[in-house]
Amino acid sequence: MVRNRERDKDESTGRRTAPPTRDASPPEQGAAVRPSHTTLESDYEYYRDVFENSPDMIVSVSAEDKTIIRCNQTVVEVLGFSKDEVIGRPVVDFYARECLADVQLAMQSFTTHGFVRDAHLILRRKDGKTIPVTLNVTAMRDENGKILYSRSIWRDATQGDRIIEESRRRNATLLSANVNLRSRYQSAEVMFRSLFTHAGMGITIVSPAGKILEVNPALEEILGYSSEELRAVSFEDITHPDDIDLDTEFYAELMSGQRTSYRVTKRYYHSTGRLIYARLTVSLIRTPTGDIQHVVGMFEDVTERQEAQLRLQESRRRFELAAEGSADGIWDVNLETGALVASGRMAEMLGLDQDEMPESIEELLDLVHELDREQVEETIGRLREPGRRFSVDCRFRFAGGEYRWRQMRGGIVEVAADESFRMVGVLSDIALRKRTENQLHNLNVQLERRVRQRTRALEQANKELEAFSYSVSHDLRAPLRALDGFSQLLLEDYADALDATGRDFLNRIRGAAQSMGALIDDILRLSRVTRMELTIVNIDLSRMARELAQNLHAQEPDRAIEWKIQPGIAVRGDERLIRIVLTNLLENAMKYSRPRKPAIIEVGMELHEDALRCFVRDNGVGFDHRYAKKLFKAFQRLHNKADFEGSGIGLATVARIINRHGGEVSALSEPDKGAAFYFTLNCEAE
Amino acid sequence: MPKSHPILLVEDNPDDQLLTLRALESNNIINQVEVAVDGQEALDYLHRRGEYAGRSDRGPQFVLLDINLPKLSGIEVLREIRSTPRLRHLPVVILTSSKEDRDLIESYNLGVNSYIRKPVDFNQFTELVKQLGFYWLVINEAPEL
Numbered sequence: 028m029v030r031n032r033e034r035d036k037d038e039s040t041g042r043r044t045a046p047p048t049r050d051a052s053p054p055e056q057g058a059a060v061r062p063s064h065t066t067l068e069s070d071y072e073y074y075r076d077v078f079e080n081s082p083d084m085i086v087s088v089s090a091e092d093k094t095i096i097r098c099n100q101t102v103v104e105v106l107g108f109s110k111d112e113v114i115g116r117p118v119v120d121f122y123a124r125e126c127l128a129d130v131q132l133a134m135q136s137f138t139t140h141g142f143v144r145d146a147h148l149i150l151r152r153k154d155g156k157t158i159p160v161t162l163n164v165t166a167m168r169d170e171n172g173k174i175l176y177s178r179s180i181w182r183d184a185t186q187g188d189r190i191i192e193e194s195r196r197r198n199a200t201l202l203s204a205n206v207n208l209r210s211r212y213q214s215a216e217v218m219f220r221s222l223f224t225h226a227g228m229g230i231t232i233v234s235p236a237g238k239i240l241e242v243n244p245a246l247e248e249i250l251g252y253s254s255e256e257l258r259a260v261s262f263e264d265i266t267h268p269d270d271i272d273l274d275t276e277f278y279a280e281l282m283s284g285q286r287t288s289y290r291v292t293k294r295y296y297h298s299t300g301r302l303i304y305a306r307l308t309v310s311l312i313r314t315p316t317g318d319i320q321h322v323v324g325m326f327e328d329v330t331e332r333q334e335a336q337l338r339l340q341e342s343r344r345r346f347e348l349a350a351e352g353s354a355d356g357i358w359d360v361n362l363e364t365g366a367l368v369a370s371g372r373m374a375e376m377l378g379l380d381q382d383e384m385p386e387s388i389e390e391l392l393d394l395v396h397e398l399d400r401e402q403v404e405e406t407i408g409r410l411r412e413p414g415r416r417f418s419v420d421c422r423f424r425f426a427g428g429e430y431r432w433r434q435m436r437g438g439i440v441e442v443a444a445d446e447s448f449r450m451v452g453v454l455s456d457i458a459l460r461k462r463t464e465n466q467l468h469n470l471n472v473q474l475e476r477r478v479r480q481r482t483r484a485l486e487q488a489n490k491e492l493e494a495f496s497y498s499v500s501h502d503l504r505a506p507l508r509a510l511d512g513f514s515q516l517l518l519e520d521y522a523d524a525l526d527a528t529g530r531d532f533l534n535r536i537r538g539a540a541q542s543m544g545a546l547i548d549d550i551l552r553l554s555r556v557t558r559m560e561l562t563i564v565n566i567d568l569s570r571m572a573r574e575l576a577q578n579l580h581a582q583e584p585d586r587a588i589e590w591k592i593q594p595g596i597a598v599r600g601d602e603r604l605i606r607i608v609l610t611n612l613l614e615n616a617m618k619y620s621r622p623r624k625p626a627i628i629e630v631g632m633e634l635h636e637d638a639l640r641c642f643v644r645d646n647g648v649g650f651d652h653r654y655a656k657k658l659f660k661a662f663q664r665l666h667n668k669a670d671f672e673g674s675g676i677g678l679a680t681v682a683r684i685i686n687r688h689g690g691e692v693s694a695l696s697e698p699d700k701g702a703a704f705y706f707t708l709n710c711e712a713e
Numbered sequence: 714m715p716k717s718h719p720i721l722l723v724e725d726n727p728d729d730q731l732l733t734l735r736a737l738e739s740n741n742i743i744n745q746v747e748v749a750v751d752g753q754e755a756l757d758y759l760h761r762r763g764e765y766a767g768r769s770d771r772g773p774q775f776v777l778l779d780i781n782l783p784k785l786s787g788i789e790v791l792r793e794i795r796s797t798p799r800l801r802h803l804p805v806v807i808l809t810s811s812k813e814d815r816d817l818i819e820s821y822n823l824g825v826n827s828y829i830r831k832p833v834d835f836n837q838f839t840e841l842v843k844q845l846g847f848y849w850l851v852i853n854e855a856p857e858l
Contacts, residue, residue, distance in 0.1 A: 496813075497811065497813055500810060500811040500812070500813055501780070501781045501809070501810045501811045502781070502810070504810040504831075504833060505726050505728070505729060505810055506728075507833045508728070508729065508732065508810075508831060508832075508833050508835070508838070509726075509728035509729070509732070511833050511834055511835045512728070512732040512735075512835035512838065513728070513732075514835075515835040515836060516732075516735065516835075537834075537835075540833055541833050541834050543833075544832075544833030544834075555814075
């Protein structure tokens with residue numbers, strides 16, 4: 028807004044009611060430099076008179092609490108308050124309520140620029156009446172530029188408003204444009220302030236001379252200093268020494284107008300000493316006349332990005348090293364374009380020069396043996412989603428028509444940077460492995476053939492054995508029955524014709540026939556044990572032992588036998604066969620402890636060399652341990668038949684059964700000191 | 714009192730025939746014993762055909778059947794008996810040397826009434842025949858053939 032200062036002054040003078048309290052000489056050029064005390068005093072009086080009797084109201088307002096520090100006489104006269112009522116009160120108290128928003132804007136403007144020009148506001152007089160004023164504010168600063176207080180000048184705008192009214196009538200359009208401009212300026216000011224305060228980016232406003240004027244909260248946070256602390260240091264103080272001169276040239280160009288802004292990444296020391304990377308954008312604010320008013324610096328903290336980039340570079344370097352050093356070829360296919368990028372090793376592995384290397388996946392697949400091609404394409408084609416992997420063996424064609432085995436492995440990855448899908452993987456040389464596999468395969472085929480032959484032979488032998496034992500069981504016993512039966516009939520029908528010796532002979536024939544019958548039964552049982560299929564179940568060995576002991580004892584009820592059967596012995600095995608084992612061992616124990624009174628027979632389980640083993644122990648006649656191994660072979664006997672009956676097949680049968688259960692059997696004894704038979708069961712073995 | 718229908722003994726071994734007859738006799742089993750020496754003859758007897766076409770006696774009361782027989786084995790004879798409606802309920806006792814699983818199981822599958830293994834000891838055999846006769850002739854009730 029443009030005003031005619033002369034006329035304002037005239038009008039104000041005309042309105043003045045209170046005369047100057049002292050005589051005042053008109054200001055003289057040079058008065059201020061006259062070094063006489065009197066003159067200084069009269070100068071003071073003069074300025075005081077001008078101050079007190081200025082047609083405008085003048086107040087000084089504290090920069091800290093916005094209270095009025097000082098006011099002139101005109102304030103007292105126009106507003107009707109005494110000086111005491113004015114001084115010390117917040118300046119805002121003197122404005123009419125309806126203009127408080129404008130007062131706020133004016134204050135913000137002052138904070139930003141250090142001055143207010145021609146703000147239209149309304150004052151409230153002591154009598155409650157309002158009076159329109161224009162407000163002009165200038166800042167009084169100390170030598171560091173810090174605002175000490177503001178000097179506000181209120182000019183009575185009653186007259187001015189009238190003129191404005193006229194002016195508006197004369198040139199409504201112009202005025203309305205001005206008003207718009209003003210409100211736009213004010214709202215831009217608010218927006219700027221808000222932006223400045225809330226921006227995520229650090230912003231500083233620096234005077235052309237390099238003095239830090241403003242620092243926003245984001246920058247305080249980025250650098251870890253308060254704006255006061257930052258004003259006390261310079262940016263250079265907290266810049267990494269190597270980076271201080273990075274932008275010297277740019278700055279010069281900026282100042283000389285060769286560029287309007289520049290951008291540079293610098294390292295700064297955070298207040299904690301940590302190094303941070305900031306992307307700095309520097310630009311200028313110029314006055315309408317083109318002079319440099321402020322330098323604006325914007326800081327973006329790119330430490331994380333920078334560090335990530337460094338890590339990425341590091342990892343890429345490592346990857347490249349690995350790729351170079353790797354025996355595998357490494358490839359990467361862009362799935363949209365089919366473009367193939369591969370490591371140098373990849374070409375080597377395909378027997379190609381670097382410049383012959385396929386540049387697309389199709390070209391690569393063209394090199395695959397036609398017999399493998401379909402499988403490779405299908406395997407790769409099946410792959411649809413990231414994270415899935417494939418591995419396929421195939422032959423690649425080499426120069427000269429030779430084919431070599433290679434393995435392609437890979438998977439699909441989504442590249443975050445450009446959201447493209449890529450297939451990446453490696454190519455390995457598996458020629459040697461394939462050769463070995465082929466040899467292995469051939470060996471396996473041979474082995475299987477041999478196994479089949481053996482199995483057939485074995486099955487044949489088994490069948491023959493079965494037929495043999497079948498016929499043994501039927502046909503070999505019949506003659507024995509005849510021997511025994513007719514001997515008996517002789518004894519019955521011709522007893523008179525025989526003397527004692529004759530009868531004894533007949534009884535011997537019967538005995539021989541019966542023991543051969545028993546022998547045949549034992550051989551058949553042994554043979555059956557070998558052929559029988561196992562049915563593995565959980566067995567309560569203690570219970571089985573108690574039942575058998577009861578039955579066996581019942582056959583020799585007169586004997587004194589002390590049974591010590593440990594309860595709760597649980598094993599896994601074929602119940603029928605384990606029963607045969609236990610029967611044999613218990614029968615043996617009973618048989619060889621016959622001379623003992625009482626015989627003591629124990630059944631138990633114990634831990635031996637980290638494995639559980641079962642045992643049957645007796646206090647019988649025992650045997651010479653040197654022959655223990657012979658015990659478990661068929662027809663081997665360590666005792667005289669006359670003393671202890673038996674075919675010598677029982678323990679062979681036991682050994683065969685335990686063997687089929689994947690276990691081991693052993694015996695421990697000394698003559699006359701009893702015997703112990705041990706067995707382990709490991710059913711999962713068969 | 715023992716019923717008077719005959720017992721059919723199917724046994725090819727003359728020694729066993731003789732011993733069995735003797736065992737029956739010494740146990741006072743006075744039923745007539747018909748002896749068939751092979752499976753074919755046993756079926757001829759049961760079906761009243763061939764040599765036995767004109768036989769008028771009833772029965773038998775029960776059959777003592779060996780397994781290892783010429784021509785038709787005891788198992789086949791048993792199968793034929795069980796698949797012939799008229800003979801289906803005839804008590805059959807297998808009396809044999811073997812107790813091989815496959816014989817034992819096959820016999821029971823075919824519905825044998827009893828399976829006895831002949832012991833070598835003649836005294837035991839005699840005792841066994843006594844029990845058999847007593848059971849099948851006195852204790853057991855079977856439908857008339």
